[in-house]
Amino acid sequence: MSELHDIAARVVAQAQGGEEIEAYAARGTDTEIRVYEGEIESLSTATSAGIGIRVLLPGPDGARVGVASAGSLDPDVIAHALASARENATFASPDPMVIFASPDGVTPAAVDLVDPAAHLVTVDEKIALVKAVESAARSGDARIRSVDNADYGDSRSEMALVSTTGISATAERTSAFLSVATLAGSADETQTGSGFSIGRGPGALDPEAAARDAVERSVRMLGATKGRSIRTTVVFDPRVTSTILGVLSGALSGDAVGRGRSFFEGHLGEAVAVDGFTLVDDPTDLRAYGASALDGEGLACRRNVLIDGGLLRQFVYDTVSARRAGVSSTGSAARGGLAGSPGAGCRALVLTPGDRSAEELLSDVGEGLYVQSITGVHSGVSTVSGDFSVGAEGLMIRDGRLAEPIREVTVASTFQKMLMSIVGIGADLTWLPGVAAGQTVAIGDMQVSGT
Numbered sequence: 001m002s003e004l005h006d007i008a009a010r011v012v013a014q015a016q017g018g019e020e021i022e023a024y025a026a027r028g029t030d031t032e033i034r035v036y037e038g039e040i041e042s043l044s045t046a047t048s049a050g051i052g053i054r055v056l057l058p059g060p061d062g063a064r065v066g067v068a069s070a071g072s073l074d075p076d077v078i079a080h081a082l083a084s085a086r087e088n089a090t091f092a093s094p095d096p097m098v099i100f101a102s103p104d105g106v107t108p109a110a111v112d113l114v115d116p117a118a119h120l121v122t123v124d125e126k127i128a129l130v131k132a133v134e135s136a137a138r139s140g141d142a143r144i145r146s147v148d149n150a151d152y153g154d155s156r157s158e159m160a161l162v163s164t165t166g167i168s169a170t171a172e173r174t175s176a177f178l179s180v181a182t183l184a185g186s187a188d189e190t191q192t193g194s195g196f197s198i199g200r201g202p203g204a205l206d207p208e209a210a211a212r213d214a215v216e217r218s219v220r221m222l223g224a225t226k227g228r229s230i231r232t233t234v235v236f237d238p239r240v241t242s243t244i245l246g247v248l249s250g251a252l253s254g255d256a257v258g259r260g261r262s263f264f265e266g267h268l269g270e271a272v273a274v275d276g277f278t279l280v281d282d283p284t285d286l287r288a289y290g291a292s293a294l295d296g297e298g299l300a301c302r303r304n305v306l307i308d309g310g311l312l313r314q315f316v317y318d319t320v321s322a323r324r325a326g327v328s329s330t331g332s333a334a335r336g337g338l339a340g341s342p343g344a345g346c347r348a349l350v351l352t353p354g355d356r357s358a359e360e361l362l363s364d365v366g367e368g369l370y371v372q373s374i375t376g377v378h379s380g381v382s383t384v385s386g387d388f389s390v391g392a393e394g395l396m397i398r399d400g401r402l403a404e405p406i407r408e409v410t411v412a413s414t415f416q417k418m419l420m421s422i423v424g425i426g427a428d429l430t431w432l433p434g435v436a437a438g439q440t441v442a443i444g445d446m447q448v449s450g451t
Helices: 003-012 075-091 123-138 207-219 238-252 254-258 319-325 358-365 415-420
Strands: 020-036 039-057 064-070 144-163 168-186 189-199 230-236 279-281 304-308 349-351 368-375 387-398 401-414 422-425 441-449
Touching (some): 003 039, 003 168, 064 075, 123 144, 168 207, 238 254, 238 349, 358 401, 358 422, 401 415, 415 441
Parallel strands (some): 230 368
Antiparallel strands (some): 020 039, 168 189, 279 304, 368 387, 387 401
């Protein structure tokens, strides 16, 4: 076992009386590089380590849980965190549903998230990557005025989770990214666009592809005007679809459903989307950015079919939300960091691709709006009521092709209606950072508000 596992196990071994302890230890190293006009603007490498401890005190009215964390693995600091967790537990309100996860017999999938060559890449080679993406973006089109920023980042992290209930887990992962933002236009007009490339390590990054995406997104918006108000079919590009599915994932949390904070509440087994809509959360798929063998409680992640052919089949649960609902955990506990307790959430949502390319979908739509970016998601979208209203920019679709650019419009509907109004799902499945992959999706009868 790893050193982190030994540290977590020593904490758990200090359980007293009837108390239960869970220790989550983690550490990682991150590198960030920014280049501007071919020169290094900033470069940093940081290493962090810490531990999160939960102590559960059983009682006649339910368990009390205390939580404490520390940004160090020093033995004295850990001892103080354990003492704080114990003290915090005495002040917590009892809850008869709160327990710690126990092994459920599901074997973790063989999910290798480490690029074995990542540590062999030198700092100079990383700098060369970010310089390459900036250079490619600058030379990608004569209408590019400048590159706003070009960034490289990578990380290597490991964790260990041990509890008195029998959980004993370790995991490790590496990741890397390139991103670039371009400014296109003249003194009278500026349009922005961004592109990126992600992978398990630097060797998987593609500077040319990232730059090409940024250039295209900025240049094709030149001359954009405020669109007029219409009801029409809206086609979302893969990035926007990924964002929308990420928000939708909140309504598929068993915890949200149990608290009455999901518009899916009460609709299990019912048709909530068109027949061709199948949505799966599968962290065991290595292609997913959020892939993982283990969830935030140390249980095996698994493939969960949430919506199957338009029918709502299940929600995702951690141990506590599952107990409240009278079901079993789906291996979907997520942690926001060392502090706090895990909660139910999706990691790797995938909408089953259709059989049409993005170009074929545009041809099928004929007339509509193609949206390449949205704003105001957190303020204009509610997974409680299902309301959906966001700012958008993109291009009009005329005769099945992209036409004039449009900005400063609002696209509105409800999730309930949108899921039932999907007229096309693209075959262009795109793996993106975040909890959801994306692809081109066309939704009919949406309100576009402009002039």
